[in-house]
Amino acid sequence: MATSVNGFSKLTKEQKIAWLASHHFKDQQAGIEILKQYWNSDSKLQRLHDEFIENTVSNFYLPLGIAPNFLINGKYHTIPMAIEESSVVAAAGNAAKYWQKRGGFKAEVLGTEKIGQVHLIYPGRTDKLNAFFKMVEPKLNEATLQITENMRKRKGGITSITLRDKTVDLQHYYQLHCTFQTQDAMGANFINSCLETIAKTFESELKNSDLFDPQEKEVQIVMSILSNYVPNCRVRASVSCKIKDLDADKNMDPLDFAQKFIRAVEIANIEPHRAVTHNKGIMNGIDAVVLATGNDFRAIEAAAHAYAAKDGSYKSLSKASIKDDVFTFSLEIPLALGTVGGLTNLHPLVKLSLEILDNPNAQELMQIVATAGLAQNFAAIRSLTTEGIQKGHMKMHLLNILNHLGATQEQKAYFTTYFKNKTISHKEVIAEFNALKEKEDAQVPK
Incomplete structure (x- = not known):
C-alpha cells in the first residue's frame, strides 16, 4: 500500500528496496529477486549505473539491436538501435537494404546553432532598456570568457546575444536571446552556465546604472535556461531513384506505388491525426x-514535434515528390546531438555504440540519426500502401505472444513455420497454441 516516506534518498540501496517491497509488492521476496536479477554482476559497473540518477534500485534493460547496410553519402554504416518495439530494427534494416541498391541515402547538415534565453520582467521604458543593452552587451560576453574558453578553442562559444521585446505577449516581459555553437557537445550544461552568468551580470549592471529611475531598476530575472527547440540546428536526409526502379510490390506498378506513397505523405501533411x-x-x-x-x-x-507545428498546424516531417520521372523522399528535422560529454563518456554501451558508428562527430551523427528516421518512415509507408502494416508487424510480434504464453523453443520453431505464409493475429496464435498443446498432451503416455 502506497504511503509517504521521509528521507528516502538517504537510505541505502538495500533499505530503499526493503521499503519498496514492504509497501508495494504482493510477494515481497519475488519482487526483491526480480530487482536484483537485473543488477550487473560487476559491482564497479553497477555502481556506475547507480550514480546516473537518484534512488536507483535496479537497471531497466532495453534490447540493443543492429541495423546494417546503411549507405549514407557513399559510406556504409552499421546503426545501433536501443528500442523495445518489435518491428523497428527489422524495418530499418529492410529500408537500408532496399535503398543501397538505389544509390543509398543522402544527408546534409543545414545548421548547428543552439539557443538559450534569459527570461526577465522589466517594468520601465523600452527605449531605455534598448539603450542600456547596447552599452552592456560587451560586458555580458566578457563575463562568460572563463566559461567559454575551452569551447572557443574548438571554434565554438556564444555567437550572439540580442534583446527581444515580448511585451505584446506578456506585460513587461523581455528576453535575452542567445545563440551558441557547441561543436561535438550537446552543450546543455555549457549553455545554462553561460546564461546564468549573463543574467547575473545584466541584473547587476542595470541596478547600478544611472540610466534608470528607481522603480525601473526592479528587474526580475525569472529564469535562465537553454531551449530544446533548435530550428537552426537542422539536418536533411533524402533518397531518390527513377520511378521504374521502385519495385515495391509484385501486384503494383512502380508509378502507382510512387503516387500512392506520395498521397499518403500528403494526407499526413494536412491531417493532424495521421x-x-x-x-x-x-x-x-x-x-x-x-x-x-x-x-x-x-x-x-x-x-x-514543435518543428512539425511551426507553420501553425501539425504536419508531416517528411516530404515526397515526383519530378522528371524521379521519385524523391526526404526528411528535414532539428537535431541537437553530442558525441562528447554526458553519458557518451560514461556508459560502456554508449561508447560501444559510437564505436560501431566509427566514432562520428556531432554533425556526422546528425546525418546518421536523420537517415534512420527517414528509413523507418519509408518502411512504414511502404507497408501501409502495399500489404498493410500488420503483416510484417505481427510477424515480429509473434515471439512476444509466444513468450507470454510460455512457449518452448520447439513450439516457437513450429509457430514460425506455421505462420510463415499466414496472417498473424493474437486470436489465431492463441487458438493454434491451445490446439497444439492439446495434441502434445494427448501424445504423452498416461
Whole structure:
C-alpha cells in the first residue's frame, strides 16, 4: 500500500528496496529477486549505473539491436538501435537494404546553432532598456570568457546575444536571446552556465546604472535556461531513384506505388491525426539511435514535434515528390546531438555504440540519426500502401505472444513455420497454441 516516506534518498540501496517491497509488492521476496536479477554482476559497473540518477534500485534493460547496410553519402554504416518495439530494427534494416541498391541515402547538415534565453520582467521604458543593452552587451560576453574558453578553442562559444521585446505577449516581459555553437557537445550544461552568468551580470549592471529611475531598476530575472527547440540546428536526409526502379510490390506498378506513397505523405501533411502517427514512426528510428548513443531523446522529441507545428498546424516531417520521372523522399528535422560529454563518456554501451558508428562527430551523427528516421518512415509507408502494416508487424510480434504464453523453443520453431505464409493475429496464435498443446498432451503416455 502506497504511503509517504521521509528521507528516502538517504537510505541505502538495500533499505530503499526493503521499503519498496514492504509497501508495494504482493510477494515481497519475488519482487526483491526480480530487482536484483537485473543488477550487473560487476559491482564497479553497477555502481556506475547507480550514480546516473537518484534512488536507483535496479537497471531497466532495453534490447540493443543492429541495423546494417546503411549507405549514407557513399559510406556504409552499421546503426545501433536501443528500442523495445518489435518491428523497428527489422524495418530499418529492410529500408537500408532496399535503398543501397538505389544509390543509398543522402544527408546534409543545414545548421548547428543552439539557443538559450534569459527570461526577465522589466517594468520601465523600452527605449531605455534598448539603450542600456547596447552599452552592456560587451560586458555580458566578457563575463562568460572563463566559461567559454575551452569551447572557443574548438571554434565554438556564444555567437550572439540580442534583446527581444515580448511585451505584446506578456506585460513587461523581455528576453535575452542567445545563440551558441557547441561543436561535438550537446552543450546543455555549457549553455545554462553561460546564461546564468549573463543574467547575473545584466541584473547587476542595470541596478547600478544611472540610466534608470528607481522603480525601473526592479528587474526580475525569472529564469535562465537553454531551449530544446533548435530550428537552426537542422539536418536533411533524402533518397531518390527513377520511378521504374521502385519495385515495391509484385501486384503494383512502380508509378502507382510512387503516387500512392506520395498521397499518403500528403494526407499526413494536412491531417493532424495521421501526422502524429506518421511522425511517431519517424521518431521510432530516431529515438532508438539517440538512446543508443547516450543523447537526450526527450529533447529531440520535443524539438521535432514543435518543428512539425511551426507553420501553425501539425504536419508531416517528411516530404515526397515526383519530378522528371524521379521519385524523391526526404526528411528535414532539428537535431541537437553530442558525441562528447554526458553519458557518451560514461556508459560502456554508449561508447560501444559510437564505436560501431566509427566514432562520428556531432554533425556526422546528425546525418546518421536523420537517415534512420527517414528509413523507418519509408518502411512504414511502404507497408501501409502495399500489404498493410500488420503483416510484417505481427510477424515480429509473434515471439512476444509466444513468450507470454510460455512457449518452448520447439513450439516457437513450429509457430514460425506455421505462420510463415499466414496472417498473424493474437486470436489465431492463441487458438493454434491451445490446439497444439492439446495434441502434445494427448501424445504423452498416461
